[in-house]
Amino acid sequence: MRISAEELERTITKHGFRKLSLCDLGYNYLIQFRKIPEELTDLLKQKxxxxxxxxxxxxxxxxxxxxxxxxxxxxxxQGDLKDAVVKIHEMPGEISNIIIYEGLDGILDGIEEYSHLVILYWAHKVPEEGRSLTRVHPxxxxxxxxKGIFCTCSPARPNPVLMTVVHLKGRKGNVLEVLGLDAVDGSPVIDIKPYVKDFFPQEDVHIPEWMQRLQEEVNKGKSPNKTQS
Structure with a gap:
């Protein structure tokens, strides 16, 4: 008698493995999994x-x-890179609204004194399988x-927390009007911090050649070379 998918998943987890995907083929199961490090297993047992x-x-x-x-x-x-580049160049002039939930009285007091803010938000459109990726083509x-996920700005991350520096145009009660926010409509806001340039390094900043090339292509609006097969 074949065991159920739920029982199989419990067995996998019991032995310290993390299921990435499980497909029921009818006569068998196709499973993709990753071993959880022992120290992480111990940590996960803590309340x-x-x-x-x-x-x-x-x-x-x-x-x-x-x-x-x-x-x-x-x-x-999604779509052509040229279209994406056009939208990226339009972002600095597009106004987005950040609506702070009621019940957080006073949390925005004094924020108008800053010209720029750091917005931390959750990439809610990233599916569960995307959060299991550890390496991607940038x-x-x-x-x-x-490259490893932590070497990229990819939205696909174990915890899809993204960050954008925006220009604060104004505040209307619990609503912030900002420029340059590249978040998808409906993204949950996790935190907001003031942008203080002295907190960020200004000199001796080094990035890989491939990242520099991507930035130049976006800034110049160039199309990429054909991808390799």
Whole structure:
């Protein structure tokens, strides 16, 4: 008698493995899993190991869908890069609203004294399989070798927390009007911090050649070379 998918998953977890995907083929199961390090297994057993985040607000923008889609096969660009580049260049002039939830009285007091803010938000459009990725081709570009997720700005992350520095145009009660926010409409806001330039390094900042090349292509609006097969 064949065991159920639920029982199989419990057995996998019991032995310290993390399920990435499980497909029922009818006569068998196709399973993708990753071993959880022993020290992490011990940590997960602790009652205080879980982290619970409560959104403080929501983003309203004209971006209806993300430029990059994360799935089991990695990152894929939605549509043509030229269209994405055009939208990226339009962002600095597009006003988005950050609506802070009621009940957080006083949390924005004094924020008008800053010209720029750091917005931390949750990439809610990233599916569960996208959060399991550990390596990707940056921006879905197969002509660039795979890099570790933490070496990229990919939205596909174990915890899809993204950050953008925005220009604060004004405040109307619990609503902030900002420029340059690249978040998808409906993204939950996790935190807001003032942007203080002295907190960020200004000199001796080094980035890899492939990242520099991507930035130049976006800034110049150039199309990428054809991807390798």
């Amino acid at each position: 205080d190991a879980s982290i619970v985040l409560h959104p403080v607000g929501i983003i309203r923008s004209k971006i209806e869908k993300p430029f990059l889609v994360a799935g089991e096969e990695g990152l894929k660009m 921006m879905g570009r197969e002509d660039i070798p795979e």
